Amino acid sequence: MLSANKSQVTNMNTKTIETFCPECDQEVTANIIEQSSTVRIKGEDIHFTEHVAICPRCGAEIGDSRIEGPNIDAAYDVYRKRHGIVSPNYLKSLRKRYGLSTREFSLFLGFGEQTEHRYETGSIPDNSQNTIIKLASTGAGAAFLLSENGGKITQKSVERVKAFIDKKTSKHQKASKISLTK
Numbered sequence: 001m002l003s004a005n006k007s008q009v010t011n012m013n014t015k016t017i018e019t020f021c022p023e024c025d026q027e028v029t030a031n032i033i034e035q036s037s038t039v040r041i042k043g044e045d046i047h048f049t050e051h052v053a054i055c056p057r058c059g060a061e062i063g064d065s066r067i068e069g070p071n072i073d074a075a076y077d078v079y080r081k082r083h084g085i086v087s088p089n090y091l092k093s094l095r096k097r098y099g100l101s102t103r104e105f106s107l108f109l110g111f112g113e114q115t116e117h118r119y120e121t122g123s124i125p126d127n128s129q130n131t132i133i134k135l136a137s138t139g140a141g142a143a144f145l146l147s148e149n150g151g152k153i154t155q156k157s158v159e160r161v162k163a164f165i166d167k168k169t170s171k172h173q174k175a176s177k178i179s180l181t182k
């Protein structure tokens, strides 16, 4: 599976960040430290390494979205790996191989119109939807989904799905088994 979170926070490498300390009421160059943290995701305790900005003057933790955003992503990545759940980047690249919009791809998968968009922006698919997404990465799975949901998408999208299936089946004739990691 792809694990491609390439987003970088400026200065993350040097472990400092220019930010504002509300305690000191001034701009500071905060040190970024790593610490073990636990969050609850879907009723499960997820342990991950959290980055925290510490004010060099007063020692307070400084809330900064440039640090907190990646922390949430890191926690969700741990959850995804534990459950074999596809990443937003994987989902996006799979959809692009089909050449479908998020809405059309979502309907093709049998999801609601907005669902694919939510998953591409970080929401976590439930297990059955995750299985369907993995199915969609194979030619046989795509053919099955087309027979199930082809009526929900435009004719143009149907043609694109057929092109995807053709490409898959000609390229991987010998490796057409569906392997779903559990």
Ligand SMILES: [Zn+2]
Pocket: 021, 022, 023, 024, 025, 055, 056, 057, 058, 059, 060
């Ligand atoms: Zn401070």
